[in-house]
Amino acid sequence: xxxxxxxxxxxxxxxxxxxxxxxxxxxxxxxxxxxxxxxxxxxxxxxxxxxxxxxxxxxxxxxxxxxxxxxxxxxxxxxxxxxxxxx
Numbered sequence: 555x556x557x558x559x560x561x562x563x564x565x566x567x568x569x570x571x572x573x574x575x576x577x578x579x580x581x582x583x584x585x586x587x588x589x590x591x592x593x594x595x596x597x598x599x600x601x602x603x604x605x606x607x608x609x610x611x612x613x614x615x616x617x618x619x620x621x622x623x624x625x626x627x628x629x630x631x632x633x634x635x636x637x638x639x640x641x
Contacts, residue, residue: 559636563615570607576600 580597587593612618616634 559615563611566607566611570604570611573600573604573607577604 577597577600580593580600584590584593584597608618
């Protein structure tokens, strides 16, 4: 079963990918600079942005992750493509 997704979906997913990329980079930096207060503050701000974006996407389009990392709608909607890795 294939669904047609809106431009909003793709815009939100692109924003999420950008925010999560920043989080990966900050994680690598903080592994070698664990006492950089400004970097930790920035990491926490982007972690919050990531959570908000994920909630927006999942509320409207369904779960992004499995194994308890995302809630499921009713009926079970994990099997509804496209999956995040199909983007």
